[in-house]
Amino acid sequence: MHLTRPQADSLAREGMTALRNGNAAVAYERLSLLRDGAPGMPAPWFLIAQAAQALGRDDEADDALVRFLATEPRHLGALLTMAALKRRRGDDRAAESFYRTALSVASQPGATIAPALVPLLRVGETFLTEVAGRFSAHLDAALKDMPRTASPRIRHALDLLLGRSELYLQQPSMFYFPGLAQRAYFERDEFAWVAPIEAATGAIRAELDAVLAAGPGFAPYVQTMAGRPPPANPLLDDPGWGAFHLWRGGVPVEPNATICPNTMAALSLAPIPVIPGRSPMAIFSRLTPGTHIRPHHGMLNTRLICHLPLIAPDGCALRVGSETRPWRDGRMLIFDDSFEHEAWNRGTQTRIVLLFEVWRPELTATERDALTDIFAAIDRYQGPVVDTG
Structure with missing residues (x-):
């Protein structure tokens, strides 16, 4: 049947009116006459699908x-519409x-969503959540x-697959070294120098106790630098996150270093970078009750941060990437x-x-030397970089 454009326009209007009024049979009859289109008018397949679906003609709606x-x-x-049709037909x-x-x-970005489609999107979200649950249950049973x-x-791979864990990757704020393993945590038994330092925990704790008994010695970890804008950190100048500096900018901090000889000796056992004006860096780090260090990224991926817990009460924890670990006295994180x-x-x-x-263990001696030169050159140009959390 060859239709003129006016005839096609009339059928389309009648079909759409019938659809709006809930008369799917009339809509299907009128719109089906437009399957071959008309001059300047393609076939209204979406409208035909809606009418066919309302009449239970699922094969025609699908087509x-x-x-x-x-x-x-x-x-x-x-x-x-196709998603709902597939679901109704059992093709999840x-x-x-x-x-x-x-x-x-x-x-x-910029997507325009008709109000009538919002509930359908919510249905889709709910359905996907249900599907994910069934898939998770299937894998749990298959791999029991x-x-x-x-x-x-x-x-971890399974948790990522099932959406139980979020994917986190290295995102240093200043310097990225390619090719290093994407590992949030390293284990204590991977490093021979950890055990001797842990063995000194008692002596280090005794020196910390003396520092605490002597009175104020901790300063806020995040501080405003003279001549620089203040860091956008809610713990700026907050003693809740405090530091007692032992090494800072590559030099011992006196008199702190002298009154903590066992701590300084223990630190000498670790492969700490030696970079003029930058490292070694070592502190007693304090976190008082109610303090939260917000999510952030460190400056480099060429180092690992080590925590030897000296006072580790309940209710305290560290999240790195998707994994959260508590501190335990004398057990290095x-x-x-x-x-x-x-x-x-x-x-x-x-x-x-x-x-x-400490240095990342994968870095060769040659790479460590080169990185030392790179960081020293950076600091000569812009001055020492300060970690502001």
Whole structure:
């Protein structure tokens, strides 16, 4: 049947009016006459699909949506209609795919979403949550015989797959060295120098106790630098995050270093970078009850940060990437602070650790020498870089 443009316009208007009035049969009859289109008017496949779906003609609705999406692949209404159709027909895999695409389209900057589609998007979100739960239950059942001793990397990979964990990567704020392992934490038994330092915990704690008994010795970790804008850190000049400096800018801090000889001797066992004006760096780091160090990234990924807990009450923890660990007296925590990390004290007692940095173990001696030269050259140009948390 060859239609003139006026005839096609009339049928289209009648079909759309019928759809709005809930008369799917009339809409389907009128719109089906437009399957071959008309001069200057393509076939209204999306409208045909809506009418067919309302009448339970799912095969025809599916076919019409396929034709329409071939020319309008990111049409939000058509994607949601196809998702609902696939779900009704029991094809959850296809429904999931169409819902994900629809939600992606809706999330694009500048996307205009008709109010009528908002509830359908919420249905899609709920459906995807249900699908994720079923997939998780399937994997848990299928892998129930996997040994509980499976490597942490296997467990982490599964958590990432199932959305139980967020992917975090190194994002240093100043200097990125490529090719280093993306590991948030390193384990104590990976380093021979850890055990001798941990063995000195008692002697180090005794020196800390003497520092605390002597009175004020801690300063706010984040401070305003003369001639520079204040850091945008809520703990600026806040003693809740305090530091008692032992090494600073590559030199011992006196008289602090002299009154803590056992601590200084223990630090000498670690592979601490020696960079003029920058490192070694070592402090007693204090976190008082109620203090929260907000999520942030360290300046470099060429180092690891070490915490030797000296006073580690309950309610205190460190999150690096997706993993949170508590401090335990005398047990070193070693982490890559170029990952997003945060720390808090939700307990009733102050937490204090010995904090220092070491070279990343993967760096060769030649690379460490080159990095020392690079950082020294940077500091000669712009002055020492201060970590402001």
